Amino acid sequence: MNKNDERSPERWIRPGQTDFCPGCGYGTILNYLARALEKTGADPSLTVAVGGIGCAAWIPDQYMQTHTLHTTHGRPIAFATGVKLAKPELNVLVISGDGDLATIGTSHLIHAARRDLDITVFCVNNFVYGMTGGQAGGTTPTGAVTSTSPAGHAEKPLDLISLVLAAGGRVRTEAEGGAEGLNASVESDMLIASGRFAAREIVLTRQPQRVISTCEKALAHQGFSFVELIAPCATHFNRKNRIYSVTDLKAYLNANYISASKATKTPLTDRAGKQLCGLFKSKEEYERLVGGAI
């Protein structure tokens, strides 16, 4: 057996130190993705990792040992659509930031979900535009201090899970197969809402295996799958919002996020304002857990 064929998560990562800031979780995401990809049994030479512009897009474009496509700002999903349709046998994943996928490029996210395009989108949410100096974006929490909202962000952030679940298309049957089914005419009674796939996970967690398993499920999912990975920007978000250490960061994440399994056992009033983490397969399920229509 060729030495290079030995299976190890490391074969998905280019060697060397990353350029991410100390305290940034993006290198960790690289670890998670490598392990998830390894678990799915995918082949790096049949995998195309697409990223847009921004720090998160560097995860594939600078450090992943697969085919990589570093696109224009906000458009990685549109590029991925072309790659996937041209070669449906390829394993196409998009890894990019919240500003890229959910602010400038939101329409492509909505339409890829609507088309149920068989790609996996990892949206790395750091709450700000990190690479350009920490400006507020479409996912910046209300009240957060950023370089363009020094007195606290006045707007409401976009809930990406509910967006993707609401936009998500139906699930295709086996017979329709992957992107092949995109143009196939199918009876409308085949709509199965439970087939939608949207997940939210926190990167800095004591249960990394859970995050890896979510990523693995997303990669294995037939049809559009979406994973939001929470990793606040260490340089631009944390410092301005009085998160000075990893301990502070954990406290911040604990105060603002709750896992879906814990949420089911906690009364709504005790988890007000907390966002849900976990894997969600229908809008109704998500709304029920959140406690009302979004």
Place this chain on the structure above:
Amino acid sequence: MERISIKRELCKKCGYCASVCPTDVFGPNGELQNPAECRHCGLCALICPERAIVLDENNTEKSIPEAASGPGSGGWNKVQTQKPGRHLLSGNETIALPALDAGCRFYAGYPITPASEIMYGMLGLNNIPNGRFIQMEDEISSLAAVIGAALAGKKAMTATSGPGLSLMQENISFAVMTETPCVIVDVMRAGPSTGQATRPAQGDIMPAIWSGHGDARKIVLAPVDIADCYSLTIEAFNLSEMFRVPVIILIDEIIAHLKEIVDIPERNLVYDRAYDPNERHFGPPSNYGRRAASLPPFGGRELLHVTGSTHDQSGTRAASNPDMEQWTTDSIARKIQEAGAYIHWRAPKIKKNTKHVIIACGSVVRAAEEAVRRLARQGESVALIPIKFLSPFPDLELEKALLHNPEVHVIEMNQGQLIHLVRAVYPAALSLTQNTGTAIEPRRIIDYFLNKEWERRS
């Protein structure tokens, strides 16, 4: 023996390890405090953003998978056409035929007047094996999908009109930078903005030539009739694949909707992308005889790294190196220059005693042809030079054709764009424009030569 060690040269002291370790092995900055306490759970190694933590099992670093062996087939082929013979077709109806004959197997587009008929023609892709058609959510994503498909190994095309071309700017520049072959058809309508969406104009000449930010040079072709719509579309795909540049086909609304007889040949010479394993993927080709570097498709064993950042020949980012920036933009410009030499356009022979020369492109050429014919009957000697290649502009050829110093009249359906290209060669050229969203009629050109007046329409 310690069960855990830290690669100090990788560690950034973020403290992620300390925050997840159940047994306080690490100090707050990631230093090993109590290594003996390590239970070998592996959480720290998983959470470490730099993969700096080594557990005592073998930590093997893997190298790049071996490249594929065996060269890809490619180069020139004689390819059978699908609908040979004589047809009565409009420009828009025609363009899909040569695209499919040239091997285009991917189309992504967005509806826009007056270009939508091209999209209907490309619907035929769904009936072709390996063919794919998709209607995207906007023109930005249309070109993005086209570029994605092209990088996955397909010949790909999109079609639009002025407002759509505006939306595509950023991705045109991306295609130039990443040397991705693709074909964009722009059907020009009267503008600016929504303007007169169903009316003809030639307002996108400069916007097409200079489309894309940051010195993004490309090839722009301008058919003058329906036969050209066929042959220049084949040429567009060949040039695009050969030189690895986006090619814009510029037609005005008149050519788009004018029905004419077109003779489609039995066979066409079609260039297919070729790639050699282990060749560099970007920049000047290392293989003599090749006009652009070898491009392996996504999904091959040879990993392809594509980036819109300035990059070296292997696609590795070089975003702050002045030499690389100059080298990159120079090599793009050189390709366009070489494309000009390859196209080898020849101006029509002009008699030395011809006093007047009309220079035009697109549908204006048709009106000018008729005017020249009728003027000849009246004893006026006027010649016509149709311009079909707008970028690279055939300036040397034009200079040669105009050596005898005739009076040059550039006629166009805008406020004067082609004139700037001609004046760079022939400063005395006169500009005659009509920006009414209507065709320039032969009558107007004849009147001009007989009465020497190009009055504004009242």
